Amino acid sequence: MQITETSESLREQLADWRQSGEHIALVPTMGNLHDGHLSLVEIARQHAERVVVSIFVNPMQFGDGEDFAAYPKTLELDKRRLKRANVDLLFVPNLETMYPFGIDNATSVTVPVLTDELCGSFRPGHFDGVTSVVSRLFSLVQPDVAIFGEKDFQQLMVIRRLVKDLSLPVEIIAGATRREDDELALSSRNQYLTEEERAIAPQLYATLKKIGEGLQSGKRNYTKMEQQAMNDLEALGFKPDYVSIRRAENLGEPDRDTDELVVLVAAHLGKSRLIDNLVVHI
Ligand code: PAF
Numbered sequence: 628m629q630i631t632e633t634s635e636s637l638r639e640q641l642a643d644w645r646q647s648g649e650h651i652a653l654v655p656t657m658g659n660l661h662d663g664h665l666s667l668v669e670i671a672r673q674h675a676e677r678v679v680v681s682i683f684v685n686p687m688q689f690g691d692g693e694d695f696a697a698y699p700k701t702l703e704l705d706k707r708r709l710k711r712a713n714v715d716l717l718f719v720p721n722l723e724t725m726y727p728f729g730i731d732n733a734t735s736v737t738v739p740v741l742t743d744e745l746c747g748s749f750r751p752g753h754f755d756g757v758t759s760v761v762s763r764l765f766s767l768v769q770p771d772v773a774i775f776g777e778k779d780f781q782q783l784m785v786i787r788r789l790v791k792d793l794s795l796p797v798e799i800i801a802g803a804t805r806r807e808d809d810e811l812a813l814s815s816r817n818q819y820l821t822e823e824e825r826a827i828a829p830q831l832y833a834t835l836k837k838i839g840e841g842l843q844s845g846k847r848n849y850t851k852m853e854q855q856a857m858n859d860l861e862a863l864g865f866k867p868d869y870v871s872i873r874r875a876e877n878l879g880e881p882d883r884d885t886d887e888l889v890v891l892v893a894a895h896l897g898k899s900r901l902i903d904n905l906v907v908h909i
Contacts, residue, residue: 628710630717634724634767640716641679641768650675653770653797655761658682659699660708663805663813667774668712670802674772680709681718681764687730688756694898699815718768725763736762738785738792741878745781746893746902749868757782758789765797773797778804778812780891780904784878804903806832812903819898828901830863831892835905838872838890842907847883860894867894875906885909 631637644651652671656664664680671678682705689695702719709717726733735755741747742754765773775783787799805813809829820828834856841852849872856870874881875889891904 628706628714628717630706630719632719632721632724634720637716637718637767644677644715649677650771651677651679651768653764653768653773654678654680655764655773655775656680656682657684657698657815658705659701659815659818660705661805661813661815663776663778663802665708665712666805667776667802668709668714670800671772671774672713674774674798674800675770677715678713679716679718679768679770680714681720681768683720683725683760683764685725685756685760686722687726687733687735687759688753690750690752693750694816694819697819699818720767725760733759735759736789738788741781741785741788745869745871745873745878745891747781749893754782754785758785761786762789762793762795765795770797772800774800774802776804777801778814778903780889781878812901814899814901816899816901821897824864824897824899827864828896828899831860831865831894831896831901831903832905834859834870835890835892835903838870839905839907842872842888842890842909849881856892860892865894865896867892868900869893 652675654667654671668678684698686695736758737755738758747754775786777783783801790797790799810832811829838852838856853870853872857867860867870892872888872890874885875887881888886909888907889904893902
């Protein structure tokens with residue numbers, strides 16, 4: 628596995644592969660890799676001859692008081708895992724490579740409206756940070772395909788929208804959420820949980836499943852179901868930001884006849900802010 632930190636050496640390597648007619652898949656990450664990330668690498672492998680993984684903890688997508696400084700960094704371990712997964716190239720840019728004019732003067736890319744709600748309303752500026760860094764990564768790597776996890780459902784929608792709106796020549800592929808045995812979604816932020824919180828954490832997905840069962844059994848009182856789930860989570864010790872039932876195709880408000888729904892949740896548990904979602908076909 629090659630490891631490169633500069634855009635110049637990245638471009639040189641990619642040019643060689645492209646000249647040989649090879650396709651390139653990109654898996655953008657912030658490192659601290661778990662099996663969820665590695666499952667995205669496997670998907671990447673199925674879509675291209677060459678797999679590039681990027682690791683960059685992007686300061687632009689963290690708000691004041693969020694966990695940028697504390698975000699777990701495990702580069703040596705990540706390298707070993709990626710090597711074992713047969714990744715061709717690991718791109719580990721520094722701040723200057725990603726933001727040559729500095730964060731405060733950086734060109735920002737905004738996907739409007741879709742980013743104002745759900746996580747966007749609790750983390751102002753977060754999605755601008757994501758779309759700004761992902762646009763840079765797309766422009767540096769120029770991948771044929773890029774793989775994003777479904778756990779970050781809103782992020783996936785935002786990136787699909789970015790790509791469509793700007794006609795970016797990259798195909799976006801979603802990777803299913805990977806879970807622990809007790810169904811807690813894998814996330815780097817699970818590490819912040821104490822033992823007691825970790826025991827409660829699977830209730831987040833259990834709450835989504837309860838709503839899913841309600842929807843399957845014909846319930847359509849979305850607001851009431853969301854409120855009940857918020858109350859349940861609070862009683863368990865979470866501080867929920869939202870529980871929301873939306874249209875799976877575009878995150879719009881569903882009506883009684885919508886048959887592809889997604890239930891999304893974000894909730895604080897101790898120091899962690901956990902998110903999860905469940906797609907429900909009725
Ligand atoms: O999902 C993530 O880890 C990040 O938001 C991403 C897509 C790598 C951009 O920094």
